[in-house]
Every structure is written in C-alpha cells, then in structure tokens.
Amino acid sequence: MQQNYLPKDIESNAQQHWDQQQTFRATEQSDKPKYYCLSMFPYPSGKLHMGHVRNYTIGDVLSRYHRMKGYNVMQPMGWDAFGLPAENAALANNVPPAAWTYSNIAAMKQQLQALGLGVDWAREVTTCKPDYYRWEQWLFTRLFKKGIIYKKTSSVNWDPQDMTVLANEQVIDGRGWRSGALVEKRDIPMYFFRITQYAEELLAGLDTLPGWPEQVKTMQRNWIGKSYGVRFAFPYDLNGKTEKLWVYTTRADTTMGVTFVAVAAEHSLATRAAQGNPKLAEFIEECKRGGVAEADMATMEKKGMPTGINVTHPLTGEQVPVWVSNYVLMGYGEGAVMAVPAHDERDFGFAKKYGLLIKQSIAVKGQRFDDAAWQEWYADKEHGTCVHSEKYDGLTYQQAVDAIAADLQAKGLGEKKVQFRLRDWGISRQRYWGCPIPIIHCAKCGDVPMPDEQLPVVLPENVTITGAGSPLAKMPEFYQTTCPQCGGAAKRETDTMDTFVESSWYYARYTSPDCTTGMVDKARAQNWLPVDQYIGGIEHAILHLLYARFFHKLMCDEGLVPGDEPFRNLLTQGMVIAPTFYREGTGGKKLWINPAEVEVKTDERGRPVGATLRADGQPVVIGGTEKMSKSKNNGVDPQAIIDQYGADTARLFIMFAAPPDQQLEWNDAGVEGSARFLRRLWNYGVKVGNGGGSAIEAGTRKATRFEIHSVLKQANHDMAKHQFNTVASAAMKILNALERLAGVDDEVVKEGLSILLRLLSPITPHVSHQLWKDLGYGNDILAAPWPEVDEVALYQDEIDLVIQVNGKLRGNLRVAKDASQATLQQLALAHDAVQKLLAGGTAKKIIVVPGRLINVVI
RNA sequence: GCCGGGAUGGCGGAAUUGGUAGACGCGCUGGACUCAAAAUCCAGUGUCUGUGAGGAUGUGAGGGUUCGAGUCCCUCUCCCGGCACCA
Numbered sequence: 001m002q003q004n005y006l007p008k009d010i011e012s013n014a015q016q017h018w019d020q021q022q023t024f025r026a027t028e029q030s031d032k033p034k035y036y037c038l039s040m041f042p043y044p045s046g047k048l049h050m051g052h053v054r055n056y057t058i059g060d061v062l063s064r065y066h067r068m069k070g071y072n073v074m075q076p077m078g079w080d081a082f083g084l085p086a087e088n089a090a091l092a093n094n095v096p097p098a099a100w101t102y103s104n105i106a107a108m109k110q111q112l113q114a115l116g117l118g119v120d121w122a123r124e125v126t127t128c129k130p131d132y133y134r135w136e137q138w139l140f141t142r143l144f145k146k147g148i149i150y151k152k153t154s155s156v157n158w159d160p161q162d163m164t165v166l167a168n169e170q171v172i173d174g175r176g177w178r179s180g181a182l183v184e185k186r187d188i189p190m191y192f193f194r195i196t197q198y199a200e201e202l203l204a205g206l207d208t209l210p211g212w213p214e215q216v217k218t219m220q221r222n223w224i225g226k227s228y229g230v231r232f233a234f235p236y237d238l239n240g241k242t243e244k245l246w247v248y249t250t251r252a253d254t255t256m257g258v259t260f261v262a263v264a265a266e267h268s269l270a271t272r273a274a275q276g277n278p279k280l281a282e283f284i285e286e287c288k289r290g291g292v293a294e295a296d297m298a299t300m301e302k303k304g305m306p307t308g309i310n311v312t313h314p315l316t317g318e319q320v321p322v323w324v325s326n327y328v329l330m331g332y333g334e335g336a337v338m339a340v341p342a343h344d345e346r347d348f349g350f351a352k353k354y355g356l357l358i359k360q361s362i363a364v365k366g367q368r369f370d371d372a373a374w375q376e377w378y379a380d381k382e383h384g385t386c387v388h389s390e391k392y393d394g395l396t397y398q399q400a401v402d403a404i405a406a407d408l409q410a411k412g413l414g415e416k417k418v419q420f421r422l423r424d425w426g427i428s429r430q431r432y433w434g435c436p437i438p439i440i441h442c443a444k445c446g447d448v449p450m451p452d453e454q455l456p457v458v459l460p461e462n463v464t465i466t467g468a469g470s471p472l473a474k475m476p477e478f479y480q481t482t483c484p485q486c487g488g489a490a491k492r493e494t495d496t497m498d499t500f501v502e503s504s505w506y507y508a509r510y511t512s513p514d515c516t517t518g519m520v521d522k523a524r525a526q527n528w529l530p531v532d533q534y535i536g537g538i539e540h541a542i543l544h545l546l547y548a549r550f551f552h553k554l555m556c557d558e559g560l561v562p563g564d565e566p567f568r569n570l571l572t573q574g575m576v577i578a579p580t581f582y583r584e585g586t587g588g589k590k591l592w593i594n595p596a597e598v599e600v601k602t603d604e605r606g607r608p609v610g611a612t613l614r615a616d617g618q619p620v621v622i623g624g625t626e627k628m629s630k631s632k633n634n635g636v637d638p639q640a641i642i643d644q645y646g647a648d649t650a651r652l653f654i655m656f657a658a659p660p661d662q663q664l665e666w667n668d669a670g671v672e673g674s675a676r677f678l679r680r681l682w683n684y685g686v687k688v689g690n691g692g693g694s695a696i697e698a699g700t701r702k703a704t705r706f707e708i709h710s711v712l713k714q715a716n717h718d719m720a721k722h723q724f725n726t727v728a729s730a731a732m733k734i735l736n737a738l739e740r741l742a743g744v745d746d747e748v749v750k751e752g753l754s755i756l757l758r759l760l761s762p763i764t765p766h767v768s769h770q771l772w773k774d775l776g777y778g779n780d781i782l783a784a785p786w787p788e789v790d791e792v793a794l795y796q797d798e799i800d801l802v803i804q805v806n807g808k809l810r811g812n813l814r815v816a817k818d819a820s821q822a823t824l825q826q827l828a829l830a831h832d833a834v835q836k837l838l839a840g841g842t843a844k845k846i847i848v849v850p851g852r853l854i855n856v857v858i
Numbered sequence: 859g860c861c862g863g864g865a866u867g868g869c870g871g872a873a874u875u876g877g878u879a880g881a882c883g884c885g886c887u888g889g890a891c892u893c894a895a896a897a898u899c900c901a902g903u904g905u906c907u908g909u910g911a912g913g914a915u916g917u918g919a920g921g922g923u924u925c926g927a928g929u930c931c932c933u934c935u936c937c938c939g940g941c942a943c944c945a
Binding site for chain 2: 170
C-alpha cells in the first residue's frame with residue numbers, strides 16, 4: 001500500500017479496472033430492477049466548465065449509489081452537437097463548424113473520462129451525425145403528413161446590414177451584435193410543430209409527476225397558461241359590409257367598462273387603417289423596429305395611436321375607438337384586446353397617458369373608483385360585483401361572465417373559449433449548422449416531404465461561413481434536386497431545424513443508439529424508458545423539458561416509446577457562480593480579469609479588503625459574484641483542479657460545497673479543504689493497514705458505534721433526498737470519530753471504515769475503490785451493498801433534554817428514556833435555573849416535547 | 859413587465875420540517891513540531907458586554923400568529939434564473 005496519497009495513480013488504476021471489467025456497460029439482460037440515470041448532455045463548446053462537473057458528478061453519484069443499492073444502472077453520455085456557437089467559431093477562426101465540433105467533442109470526452117464517470121460510452125450519441133438526425137428527419141416527414149407540422153409566416157429579428165436573421169441573443173440593445181445596425185422584425189415562412197394541440201395533455205401530465213420539483217411544474221403550468229375566457233367580436237362597417245373585430249378576454253364581467261379596443265401593430269385592421277394615414281403607417285413602422293424577444297416588448301414604453309376606426313360595442317351598441325398599441329402581442333389570442341382602463345392596470349396606464357375614457361364597471365363593497373391612481377381592488381374579481389352595467393348590475397364575477405357570454409352568443413357575436421398562452425413551436429432556422437429540414441419545394445406539387453428511402457438529407461460538412469445568410473442557400477449542389485412526386489426540377493429546403501429538436505429525443509436514442517431500422521429499437525426502449533432520474537440545470541425548466549415531454553407524446557403516438565412521460569424524477573441543479581474582477585480601460589470600458597490571475601487580500605478576520613493582479617502586483621476592482629461566463633472572464637477551468645488535486649477532490653468539493661439544487665459560489669479555498677480530507681482519509685487507511693495502537697475500551701466502542709450509526713442514519717436520509725453536501729459532511733464526521741480512537745486494531749474501526757468508504761464511494765469513487773481493495777474488504781467496492789444502520793447500536797437508555805423558560809434555553813437534563821411526563825415536569829421545575837427564574841412563584845404552564853425539550857412558561 | 863426561485867458568522871453551508879441557530883468545512887487567531895518554512899497536530903472563533911460564572915442580542919427589513927419562528931402568515935428591499943432563435 002502506497003504511503004502517500006497519490007491521486008493520479010489511484011485514479012488511473014481505478015479507471016483501468018472499470019474499463020477492463022466493463023463495469024459500466026449496461027445490458028438489458030438483468031434480473032435487477034433497471035435504473036436509467038440521465039444527465040443533460042453537453043453542448044461541445046470545447047472545454048468542460050464547473051456547471052458540467054457539477055451536473056455529471058451528481059448523475060454519477062446517483063448512478064453509483066443505485067448500483068450499490070442493487071439496481072441495473074444505465075448512465076449514457078452524448079453530444080448536443082448542432083448549434084450557433086460552432087458557426088460563430090467558424091467566423092472567428094476560419095474553421096468549418098463540423099471540424100470545430102468534432103475536435104471539441106474529443107477534448108471534452110477526455111475530460112469527462114478523467115472525472116471517472118460511470119458512463120456506458122458504448123451508447124454515445126452525437127446529434128450532428130447523420131445516423132442520429134436521419135431519424136429526426138424521418139419523424140418530421142411523418143408529422144408533416146399527419147398535419148402536426150405545418151407552415152406559416154412568423155416574425156424574426158432581421159439585421160438589414162448583414163442581411164441575415166439574428167437569434168435573440170445576437171440582438172444587443174436593439175442592434176445586431178456584429179453590424180451594430182438597428183434590428184427589424186421581418187415576417188418569413190417557417191415550419192411549426194402544432195404543440196398547442198397537446199397543450200391540455202402537457203398540462204395534465206404535470207399532475208402525474210410527483211418526482212418533479214414543484215417549482216418546475218408551476219413554471220410549466222404558467223407557461224402553458226390555460227385560461228377560461230370569452231372570445232367575442234366588435235362589429236364595424238367596412239365599405240358597406242359588416243366586419244368583425246375579434247378579441248379574447250378573461251374578464252368578460254368588465255365588458256360594460258370597455259372604452260376602447262387595442263390591436264397589435266401587425267393586426268390586419270391596423271394595416272388597413274394605415275393606408276392613407278402616413279402618421280399611423282409611420283407608427284406601425286416604428287413598432288417593427290427592435291427585436292422579437294418578449295422581455296424587450298414587455299419592458300418597452302407603452303405607446304399607441306388611434307386608427308380613426310370605430311367599432312360597435314356588442315352589448316351597448318356604443319361606438320368605441322380602435323387604437324394600435326405596442327403592448328398588444330399579435331401572437332397571443334386574437335392580437336386584439338378590449339380595453340377596460342378601470343379594471344386592468346395596463347389599460348389604465350394607457351388610458352391615462354392618452355386621455356382616454358375610464359369607466360368603472362366593478363365595485364368591491366361599494367368602493368368608488370378614483371382615477372388618480374391605480375388601486376389593487378380595481379382588479380379584484382373575487383369580491384367585486386358589477387356596477388354601472390345596466391342589466392348586469394349586482395352580479396358577481398362568474399355570474400356576470402356567464403350572463404354576458406350567453407348574451408353575446410345569442411347575438412352570434414361570441415362564446416366562451418378556453419385559451420392557452422402556449423404558442424406553436426417554430427422550428428425553422430436560417431442557419432447552416434443544424435439538421436436539414438427534409439422538404440422539397442416543387443412548383444407543381446408544393447411542399448413535398450422526402451420519402452423514407454431517400455433519407456437522410458445529409459448536411460455538407462465542408463463549407464465556408466460568411467455570417468451573411470445560410471451557406472446552404474448558396475450551394476446549388478445542395479438545393480438543386482428533383483421532386484420525389486413528379487420528378488420535375490425542384491428546390492430543397494435550405495433551413496435547418498431548431499437544435500431543441502435534437503435534444504428532445506436523445507434520451508430515447510440512448511436506449512438503442514445503434515438502431516438502423518428506426519428512431520429506437522422498441523424492445524430496448526421499452527426496457528429502459530422512462531428515464532428514472534434526469535439531472536440538469538434549472539435554466540431548462542421550461543423550454544427543453546416541455547419540448548422533450550411533447551416529443552415523448554409524439555413518439556408514443558407512433559408506438560415507439562412506452563408511457564406518457566419521459567422523465568420520472570427530475571433534479572434541477574443550481575448554477576455555478578464566481579467572483580468577477582476588472583480594471584477600467586480607456587473610455588471606462590471594463591477589462592475583465594480571470595479570478596485565477598488575481599490575488600485577494602484579506603484582513604485578520606478573513607474579510608476581503610482588496611485584490612491585485614498576480615502579474616504586476618497592482619490593484620484590480622472586485623466586481624459582483626455572477627454566473628460564470630466568457631464575457632465576464634470569471635470561468636474557472638476545472639481541468640486545473642483535476643490536474644492539481646485529482647478528480648476525487650474536484651468531485652468531493654463540488655458535492656460538499658452546496659446542495660445540488662442551490663446556486664453555488666466557486667471558491668478555490670474550499671478545494672484545498674476537500675483535498676486535505678482525502679489525504680487524511682488515505683493516511684488513516686495506511687495507519688489501519690499497519691495496525692497497532694492501544695486497545696479500545698468497551699464504553700468508548702459503544703459510544704463510537706452509536707455516533708457512527710447516528711451519522712449514517714442521517715446520511716442515508718440525506719442521500720435519499722439528494723442532499724449530497726451533508727452526506728460528505730457525514731463522511732468527515734465518521735473519520736473524525738475514528739481518528740479520536742486510541743487504536744486501530746478493533747472491530748469498531750473495521751466496521752466504521754467500511755461504512756465510511758462505502759458512504760463516500762459514489763462521491764470519491766477512486767480513492768474508495770483503492771482503500772477498499774488495499775484494506776482487504778473486497779475486490780470491488782461497487783459490488784458491495786450500501787451500508788445500513790444497525791438499530792441496536794442506536795439504543796440508549798438515557799437521553800438529554802433541553803430545559804427552556806419562556807422558550808429560552810436555560811439548561812440541560814439527563815433523564816431515563818422512558819420517564820413519564822409528570823416526572824419530567826417535576827424534574828424541570830426542580831432545575832436550578834428554573835428555580836432561580838421562578839423566584840418562588842409558580843409555573844403557568846409546562847410544555848413537554850418528548851425526546852426533545854421541556855418549556856416552562858412563567 | 860410577466861413567471862419561478864433565493865437571502866443564516868469573515869466565507870460555503872447545517873438545522874431531524876414549528877422545538878438547543880451556526881453541524882461539517884474554509885478562513886482567521888494562538889500553541890506544538892521545525893534551524894526555518896511547508897505539511898501535520900492541538901485549542902479558540904456570531905456580535906456586544908463582563909476578570910469570570912454569566913448576561914444581552916442574533917437567520918435581508920418591518921409587522922403578525924405561537925409556550926416557542928431561520929422555518930407559518932402579511933408588507934417591503936435586494937439578488938438570481940426563464941421569457942419561445944444561447945444551449
């Protein structure tokens with residue numbers, strides 16, 4: 001046995017052992033229950049970051065823990081390989097996206113393997129390879145024929161200088177990130193998944209997922225946004241014909257308070273009104289400026305302009321003006337809203353700004369409307385009743401909605417309607433590095449899906465990226481083709497798919513990554529699905545997880561996968577954040593400095609008082625602590641830690657630092673502490689191996705066993721709830737307890753160390769593996785059972801109780817375990833501290849919490 | 859703006875879910891070992907006050923419920939994530 005802790009040797013030995021034994025190859029032939037443990041696959045950016053280390057360590061801890069608990073574990077890994085950064089890298093370094101991606105994959109795979117993850121690499125999936133995306137294209141054609149995929153126009157960010165479509169991320173303060181030109185909205189044709197058809201199912205499915213965090217389910221529910229309302233029309237006259245302006249509202253009870261109607265700038269009525277109204281046309285143009293991101297739209301100053309068109313209120317017959325406004329979104333409902341300034345905060349603000357009429361139609365307990373400022377109760381639908389609403393006066397919310405909906409229906413002008421906030425999923429991207437959309441445009445036959453036998457449509461990999469439009473659109477050899485239906489000349493679609501499509505079904509492909517006859521091999525998919533544990537960043541709470549759930553339902557409809565939901569249990573990990581440092585450059589521009597190059601000075605209490613750059617010893621400014629990012633240069637490279645301390649230290653630190661679902665602040669100092677613990681563990685192992693020391697006395701042995709099993713009990717509880725930081729702390733407590741013992745030649749040491757090594761092995765598998773073998777516990781710790789608590793060791797006949805007076809701690813009391821309430825009350829009253837505070841008086845009340853405390857109220 | 863989270867010593871965090879606030883670790887202070895340093899080991903470490911035993915105070919701010927609140931309720935502040943083309 002090595003005298004010193006040498007992580008490099010230990011780790012390569014352990015990894016070799018797992019390789020040779022093919023320990024992590026997962027097979028379907030097993031009599032154990034299956035456990036499919038999946039971490040969100042990485043985008044191959046080139047280097048592992050701390051978020052990856054955290055994500056994959058969590059997954060590996062759960063995998064190894066379940067393996068020891070007797071499960072047949074499958075933990076796969078792959079690459080979310082298509083995406084925008086590859087095109088950006090191509091622009092910056094003049095490397096084809098494919099070459100860049102493949103070399104990143106090779107580098108990251110090596111890093112992941114160095115972490116010692118128990119991954120079945122035989123199941124590796126790479127989404128940019130035709131053997132993967134051909135099945136995505138296959139599903140696309142199926143869904144296109146079924147009508148689940150359809151085509152319509154939609155708004156994108158347009159850079160008028162670079163003549164290219166920009167991602168929201170590439171729009172900075174309303175300008176293109178490279179050109180600096182003001183971005184415009186532009187309507188282009190795109191393919192959409194009809195996810196709204198599954199809205200009800202996606203919503204209901206959330207109730208079948210007790211293993212998901214409540215916050216994620218709440219976010220998804222709100223995102224789907226089911227609302228019960230009324231869709232109705234304001235009739236108006238157009239060239240002698242009666243037209244209808246449709247709106248949707250969840251507050252039909254306030255219909256009598258409508259004073260205007262607002263439509264989105266893209267609404268057909270706005271377009272029509274702008275003809276012959278240059279000012280309005282100009283305003284609509286102005287609304288088209290800026291990007292399409294909702295956060296920007298919603299924080300914009302609310303602006304509007306009258307159309308000059310009046311419509312008829314369907315109940316009162318009054319004329320109400322129609323306004324165009326930037327606060328109405330074309331994508332939701334009808335792209336038009338009835339405005340009730342008295343009972344909607346946004347309408348109120350708008351009406352105040354433009355001097356529009358405000359008409360109260362609801363009152364809570366007779367309260368009078370005051371149009372000077374917005375009051376909470378204006379929008380109170382629980383307690384309000386209709387006022388100034390003619391025949392509806394006195395009705396409550398539900399009564400008024402029912403009555404008004406019925407009247408509108410009788411007039412043929414509306415009806416109750418369930419509406420979803422969820423929009424159909426647009427998947428066309430005007431980019432190169434993505435999965436080609438398998439459609440051929442034929443002048444005669446229209447949009448023709450590729451026949452199965454012609455799939456895949458292979459993406460050419462040797463291209464030059466210019467930043468202006470997709471290279472595919474400039475490659476006749478790619479787009480010139482013939483129509484599969486009529487055989488005439490036709491043009492291949494040059495848009496690619498949203499990369500969310502690839503990440504929506506990879507979890508299923510892992511079950512049979514080699515399948516050449518379909519998306520998945522049904523038998524193997526049936527064996528492994530659903531995923532038992534999914535682990536990934538909280539930032540994926542809505543989009544990715546919703547799309548993957550949607551895809552599972554689509555694949556289920558194709559008979560490919562079992563069940564309704566893909567992920568039984570979900571663990572959302574918090575982000576890794578780090579301090580930022582900078583210096584002011586010319587013009588106040590901040591030059592960000594990596595934490596690794598900075599020396600932080602602290603005072604004698606350890607408080608940071610300043611920081612200097614190691615290179616020149618001159619001060620730098622300490623910025624905030626933020627999400628690790630390239631732009632703030634505060635990313636910490638995990639490789640440096642693995643190289644210096646080994647993978648076990650890196651894994652232990654990241655697990656010990658915080659519970660997995662919590663945000664984690666990176667701090668190098670803690671790494672040192674984790675390394676120190678593993679060194680201590682190793683040294684203790686060496687000491688036990690050598691044997692010796694004084695004999696352990698029976699009382700000490702009993703107390704130590706009590707301590708170890710108490711800690712184990714808590715640790716097992718924490719493990720079950722995925723609180724790995726306290727599991728690590730439990731391991732430290734056990735080592736502390738063992739080190740306090742005078743000798744090592746004792747059963748309690750053998751037992752304690754065996755518990756400690758097994759408890760630690762999911763977190764620090766290499767050192768645990770080596771010590772387990774070296775100390776003769778067995779050949780492979782992974783084959784050992786998970787340690788269980790010996791309840792006998794936990795038996796005590798006396799316990800400590802806390803004595804409180806008026807809820808404040810005043811003393812302790814050692815009592816027999818089964819002492820009666822009366823005895824305890826008596827003992828408490830007799831306690832010195834209680835006597836002193838009672839000062840001869842009597843206690844008002846004595847509260848006994850069994851096994852915990854006695855509170856004397858005086 | 860909307861939706862979802864979070865805030866506990868100098869720092870990361872713990873608290874058996876309403877019952878001893880600060881486990882475990884980092885840092886810091888003092889000591890041992892050493893020619894010295896590193897490493898290691900021992901002791902101390904929320905704040906204020908007191909020579910001391912002790913006392914007071916303390917979980918973002920303010921209020922409330924309770925014998926008892928970090929935990930429950932109300933109001934507020936700040937920070938973080940998402941907002942449909944970053945992944």
